[in-house]
Amino acid sequence: MKAPEFHKTRRLPPYVFAEVNKMKAAARAAKRDIIDLGMGNPDTPTPRHIVDKLVETVQDGRTHRYSQSKGIPGLRRALAKYYQRRFGVQLDPESEVCVTLGSKEGLANLAQAITAPGDTILCPNPSYPIHAFGFIIAGASIRHVPFTSGTDLIRAFARASEHSVPPPTAMILNFPSNPTAEVCDLDFYKEAVAFAKSRDMFILSDIAYSEIYFDAPPPSILQVEGGFDVAIEFSSMSKTYSMPGWRIGFAAGNKRLVGALAQVKSYLDYGAFTPIQVAAAAALNGPQDCVEELRQLYRERREILVDGLNKAGWAVPRPPATMFCWAPIPPRFAHLGSLGFSKLLLEEADVAVAPGLGFGEYGDGHVRLALVENKHRLRQAVRNIRGFLAKHGEPAALRDLDAA
Template sequence: MTDEFHRIRRLPPYVFAEVNKAKAAARGRGEDIIDLGMGNPDSPTPPHIVRKLVETVADPRSHRYSVSRGIPGLRKALAGYYDRRFQVKLDPETEVIATLGSKEGLANLAAAITSPGDTILVPNPSYPIHQFGFIIAGASVRSIPATPDDDMLRALERAVRHSVPKPTALIVNFPSNPTAYVATMDFYREIVAFARREGLWILSDLAYAEIYFGDTPPPSLLAVPGAKDVAVEFTSMSKTYSMAGWRMGFAAGNPRLITALTRIKSYLDYGAFTPIQVASVAALNGSQDCVTEVRALYKERRDVLIRGLHAAGWDVPSPEGSMFAWAPIPEPFAGMGSVAFSKLLLDKAGVAVAPGLGFGEYGEGFVRIGLVENTQRLRQATRAIRTFFASEGLRVPALPAKPEVAS
């Protein structure tokens, strides 16, 4: 008898566990910890969505089993969103399915389409479910660069030539968690052409489609002509509408993949609670002012965080999308690794971040910082980091002098 079951043996120890344990211990001692480690939205769900949930819950008929693939109105609402936002036409009956968050959908589709020993191409670093959903399903993962550029395209060509067996699927995620990279339509055209030529499935994670800070909204891979022949795309209500705990997501695109996911889910669940689905319809079909407000909120937080970190002597790129900054560990601390640096930052500055190693081996040397606290707390965090860096002898820029006030 082995110590662990086969699928559990393929999962490494949870990298975030050490930092989470240290964070809990510090809070147990009464310390004020500013937690920027989790991608957990702190804003309340917009009131009109909550009202629709409460209204629907009051109807006893809504307490029964729901529909695993999503109620018809919800699938139509998602198709309407794609039409308005991306000019992509979807058939709600054959090209859309509701999921219990995008994470569940990704994992169950991996189970549906994977045979033991299949090779899957996954960016590294990436959100853990992108690789471990397939590893749990019995696949082998080949890492490719996470940047949406020629480096990834060249790596894809090498992977197809040199992988045995030939890869069957490719994961893409833009705006990316954790790196915050954003892809262009030109890049998506290259990816789709490659997949069509080589007979690959594409699973696109578009959970951060509405959290962007430039003038051009992130595109959908499904907007590329012919993409639905090879691709399915996952979206989520979690970040767009501050509905993370509601667990409402979608998959849309290739009918064969949607059918496979539908069949798997029919054995595993009865769908999200009906009132959650009805409230999600209200979110997608109602006023989108709340989405604009959430986007502006994260942009303000991004600017405060990046300015504060630069003032602390930490040169962190300003993200174009997502709710994260992907921060290279400052040179004096780079040799200690992301887990040790995260614990040191927690101990010395009272700020929790996510070690980059938790997102793959090529995440080492970075930490992920979430925009999940208000601007006052973010300023507090960057001041504490500045004080810590200065105490370690790290050169930090001089703070601008306060203007004199005339008497």
């Protein structure tokens, strides 16, 4: 007799990235040199002064005990200072800030805290998977809203809301966006807050990439009048300070939402290891040169990859922010879909990318390329892809090969 699937795991689709990851592992086992642009996993080490603070703190045995699930006071104060410095926003560290084990954990646990079975949530599509699946695991129904460049997202949310039963209780925003790299301005957030208030909805805003920008600094929804009434915002140390494995993030904003998250977390964890939290506070309070250096590094990598691929005949837009390029599949390969194209690119060009389908059905015409290899490796990726395109008869790639 076949064992029945568990109710919650039955609601989760097969992990799209698993097929590419399996192929990638097999290729590396066969000693092939795979250039991995698939996962948004920063390749640069955490800045030295942050590591030194961790090492210093861990020497004190008193820091080895259980920590606090909502975060140590010093780290919550550091996040409040960051918001004041960066956005001109005042936060109460006690009631408007909660430390999370990365923004992903915070989003998922807040979904558990505020969701009743059958609730409807508005979510852009494509989007980072946890935005939708955190709520799906919690028992909600997701109303996927197609989101492409030029989409009037609030108007699209309004249409979706009018045709949703029951009416939506929350909406997800993510700017700068993963995977699309789209950005927004304060006028958009003003419209979003007004819309949420008119529909009695909460807003969950993910700004994990707010410090990786190449034009104007991205804003916070909490800068908008009334933002604290409806919004909670999630941020992360992972990309800003190249600390992905440290698993430190934050939730800030509406007291009711922050309190609900903190209450759920109090039953689930004792918070991150205290020395990690102390080091994270040192990152926020200390010199910020390292943030600008990382920003400049990603800018240089962006230029190499985008310029190189465009010259090779693959029209890839230049992202205004994030560490990602959201690339439409070349027309010659459109019939393959994003998974088929990603597998072919890995097999024939030794370059791994993330299929857009993994971010939602409306992402299937794109792949995501992460700027997580050094400049030499990115140039090699461009050469490999140029040869791949030429092999399949892309005229621009053939001309580029001739010129080379």
